[in-house]
Amino acid sequence: MSIFIIILMVVAVIFAVALIWKNREDFSEQALEEPPEDIRVSPLLRGINYLLSDKPDRALQEMVQVAKIRSESAEVYMALGEMFRSQGEYGRAVRIHQNILARPDVATELHFQAYVALGKDFQAGGLLDRALKHYAKALAIQTDHLPSLYACLRIREQSLEWDEAEWLVSRLEQVENEPYHEHRAYLKAEMAKNALEKGDASLSESLVLEALKLSPSCTHAYLLLIHQLLQTGETDEVIHQASLFLDRVKVDHHNLLPEALLSNEAFYQTKGEAFLWDMWQQRHDVEVGVRWIENVSQTYGLDAAHALRHQLNFSDLSLRHELRLAALDEANSNLVQQAKYWRLSMKLYACKHCGVQVHQMRWHCPKCNKWGTMEPLQGSHVFGEEQHAI
């Protein structure tokens, strides 16, 4: 609350200085027919007073009144609207910004700012359709406004509207004159996944190929391609693509391959298992090994998982990996019970860009909105970075 009050005081002081300056100009021009400034601005000052007294509704009442009187105070209104929003008072922020739009003498630039602000108000309040509508109005005035384009992209991606998101990314490419190939590849992969779920295999296939053309290192597209090839029984091609997968996608995504190859048991038994053995012998990636055991446990049960662990013969495991494997066990020991409990709440992946930790692999970071940035949490800490730091 104290920061809020300080910001308000600063806004009030700026406004007062602006008024004194305006007074001086008016005096020099002998604009004596104008009503005195203190009468015209008093509702705004009264409004600020109400705000400081923690009476936001009275404040709003005064401010809405003054907004009809003078346009010079519009910037103060924009700042106050921002403050309401930052306090989580979205309804009040909307009222302030709508009031600016309702005035007859508003310049286009201010209209534009109010539309952007309303977009942010509705987005923060979770009314995403209305947010999009206001960002669209802002973009109709200023077509290359990057914050509005980014905001719309974020909403479309949150709403899983991949076609619209892809259009926005193409627009960002034009405005920023920069390629967004990896981003677009992940969007195409999401579209391919949707098409597959709707039973349109040929559309899914062409979208996956488009994704890989845009970015040959798009993990999601590779896994979909392998899945499609397993469905159609092209097993030699699966092996070929799995080799390319290992060469092209980032090493931190290699742990996702065992699950893909295990999704077709007949393939796994004839070719997939041997491929994973080759992979293990060449790289000895412990994360891949532990993940492989977890996947085998799900598909073939605990005995097969134990046998695989014995064959993999880990030289040393982090506490994190030991607990993951202990959680697979069926023994009734205290350690196994605790490991199972821990495994249910543990987070397996972290975004390398913003650090947010999640339970399951995600292609799209829910916090920073980057694509393909999730990597397995490594190291010996058991509860993740945040708890570890405490």
Ligand SMILES: [Zn+2]
């Ligand atoms: Zn992130």
